[in-house]
Structure formats: C-alpha cells, structure tokens
Amino acid sequence: MRELYEDPATPVASGPDRSRRQAAVLARALRGSAAPPVILDIGCGDGTAAATASSTLDELLGEHRLVGVDWSQDALRRASTRLTAVRGELTAPGLPFASGSADAVVFSEVIEHLVDPDAALDELRRVLRPGGHLLLSTPNLAAWYNRALLLAGTQPVFSEVSLRGIHGRPGSQVVGHLRLYTAKALRSLLPASGFTVEGITGAPYHDVPRPLRPLDRLACRAPSLASILLVHARKSGH
Numbered sequence: 001m002r003e004l005y006e007d008p009a010t011p012v013a014s015g016p017d018r019s020r021r022q023a024a025v026l027a028r029a030l031r032g033s034a035a036p037p038v039i040l041d042i043g044c045g046d047g048t049a050a051a052t053a054s055s056t057l058d059e060l061l062g063e064h065r066l067v068g069v070d071w072s073q074d075a076l077r078r079a080s081t082r083l084t085a086v087r088g089e090l091t092a093p094g095l096p097f098a099s100g101s102a103d104a105v106v107f108s109e110v111i112e113h114l115v116d117p118d119a120a121l122d123e124l125r126r127v128l129r130p131g132g133h134l135l136l137s138t139p140n141l142a143a144w145y146n147r148a149l150l151l152a153g154t155q156p157v158f159s160e161v162s163l164r165g166i167h168g169r170p171g172s173q174v175v176g177h178l179r180l181y182t183a184k185a186l187r188s189l190l191p192a193s194g195f196t197v198e199g200i201t202g203a204p205y206h207d208v209p210r211p212l213r214p215l216d217r218l219a220c221r222a223p224s225l226a227s228i229l230l231v232h233a234r235k236s237g238h
Contacts, residue, residue: 016048016049016052016206017203017204017206018049018108018137018203018204018206018228018230019049019050019052019053019056019108020052020053020056021201021203021230022053022106022108022135022137022203022230023052023053023054023056023057023060024056024060025135025199025201025230025232026039026053026057026061026104026106026133026135026232027056027057027060027061028060029104029133029198029232030061030064030103030104030133031060031061033103036062036063036064036065037061037064037065037103037104038064038065038067038101038102038103038104039057039064039065039066039067039102039103039104039105039106040066040067040068040069040095040097040102040104040105040106040127041053041066041067041068041069041083041105041106041108042069042088042090042095042105042106042107042110042124043069043070043071043107043108043109043110043113044068044069044070044075044079044083044085045070045072045075045079046075046078046079046082047068047075047078047079047080047081047082047083047085048082049108050066050068050079050082050083050106051082051083053066053106054066054083066083066084067083067084067085067086068083068084068085068086069085069086069087069088069095069096070085070087070088071087071088071089073087090114090119090120090123090124091116091119091120091123094123094126095123095126095127097127098127099126099127100126100127100128100129100130100132101127101129102127102128102129102132103128103129103132103133104128104132104133104134104135105124105127105128105132105133105134105135106135107124107134107135107136107137108135108136108137109137109138109139110138111136111138111179111181112138112139112158112177112178112179112180112181113176113177113178114178114179115178117179117189118193121189121190121193121194121195122193122194125193125194125195125235128235129235130235130237130238131234131235132234132235133232133233133234133235134190134195134231134232134233134234134235135230135231135232136186136190136230136231136233137203137228137229137230137231138180138181138186138228138229138231139157139158139177139180139181139205139227139228139229140180140181140182140183140202140223140224140225140226140227140228140229141156141158141159141180141181141182142182142183142224142225143156143157143158143205143219143225143226143227144215144216144219144225144226144227145157145208145212145227146158147225149169149170154168154169154170155167155168155169156169156180157169157170157171158177158180159177159180160174160175160176160177162174163176171207181229182224182229183200183223183224183229184224186200186229186231187200190231190233191236194235194236194237195233195234195235195236196233196234196235196236197231197232197233198232198233198234199231199232200223200229200230200231200232201220201223201226201230201232202219202220202221202222202223202225202226202227202228202229202230203220203226203227203228203229203230204216204217204219204220204226204227204228205227205228208227
C-alpha cells in the first residue's frame with residue numbers, strides 16, 4: 001500500500017462537484033461560529049479538493065482556517081502549493097493536533113482505503129471538539145449502476161480484487177480501495193464510533209461516462225442510489 005500511495009500516477013483527488021457540495025453542508029453547519037472555525041482536511045491528497053472547498057467556504061462562510069493532512073509525501077509536496085499541509089497518520093502516533101482542537105473534519109474518499117476504519121474514526125473523534133462536525137464522503141457500493149452490474153455478475157465499480165491490476169470490473173486504474181460502504185452501513189458504523197448522523201446526501205461521480213451523467217445526477221436525489229455518499233455527522237457526548 002505504501003508503494004501505491006507514493007506513486008505519482010495514483011489518483012489523489014476527486015471531482016470538484018463533491019467538494020463544493022460538501023463545503024456547502026459545512027458552511028451551513030459552521031455559520032455563526034464565535035471565532036473562525038478550524039477545519040482539518042484529513043487525507044487531503046494533492047490539495048485540489050481542499051482548494052475548491054476553501055473557495056466555496058470563503059463565499060458561504062467567510063473567515064476560516066483550513067489545514068490539509070496526508071500521509072503521502074508526494075501528495076503533501078503537491079498540496080503545499082495550494083494550502084497549509086502537514087503530515088499525519090490515523091494510526092499511532094496519530095494526528096499532530098491536540099484533542100478537541102478542531103471544529104470540523106473533512107474526510108473525503110479516505111475511509112474506503114483503510115485497513116482499520118474503527119481506529120481512524122476514534123482518532124477523528126479525538127481531535128474534534130464536543131459537537132464538532134465530521135464531513136465524510138465515500139463511494140457507494142449500492143450505487144445505481146453497481147446494482148445492475150452485480151445482477152449481471154460483474155464486479156462493482158470502485159471495488160478491487162488486486163493492487164496490481166483491474167479484474168472483473170469497469171475501469172482501468174487501481175486506486176487502492178479495501179472497503180466499500182452503503183448508506184445503511186454508515187448509519188450504523190458512525191453511531192457505533194461516537195458520532196450522531198445528521199444527514200446523508202448524494203453526489204455524482206466525475207468518471208461516469210458522459211451520456212450517463214444526467215442519470216447519475218438524478219440518482220443523487222435518492223442517496224442510497226447515488227455514486228458518492230456525503231455524510232454529515234457530529235461528535236456525540238464529550
């Protein structure tokens with residue numbers, strides 16, 4: 001996995017539509033904050049998504065502090081040209097932030113890459129203040145086209161059986177997905193990790209073939225069918 005994520009050819013950014021949608025949810029959640037909110041983008045990749053989100057936050061929220069965090073040195077090198085970016089890990093020794101120091105955490109297209117998502121969610125919860133916001137996005141195993149592909153006996157989009165090549169599914173690029181989630185699974189997993197789910201919405205996938213994009217956007221009206229799941233949750237308790 002280390003070799004995969006340090007390879008400059010491995011994608012480390014997602015489409016701008018998801019970033020703008022996520023930033024709009026975050027702006028509504030943080031509006032009225034007494035001080036400029038501190039937002040951590042965990043798994044920021046090359047920083048393009050964070051830069052898009054920050055621009056939207058400037059328009060909808062105003063002053064804020066956005067810090068990118070990634071494990072890959074190659075991604076950090078690219079991200080540092082767009083925003084403040086630091087190296088951090090979701091396992092020991094953990095993220096380089098004090099407990100309760102963040103108002104919000106953006107966790108976009110990261111959880112599907114993790115061996116231990118439970119430990120990662122514990123670490124995100126640690127750095128959030130009480131009631132702090134978690135904005136998580138991840139590909140939807142139950143996306144409308146994956147349901148059709150499974151009926152046809154085809155491996156779903158986003159799922160991978162090898163890190164060396166694509167086998168049995170559409171697409172041509174290995175991206176290192178280890179786990180896939182449905183909306184129902186996230187509604188159960190997040191409360192078990194100390195978060196209250198405020199809502200789940202959908203976003204389109206930028207690599208859907210152009211003729212199918214109107215259908216993909218339409219599917220966003222029913223998050224359980226959407227390509228990408230956008231989850232807004234809050235840290236429960238103290």
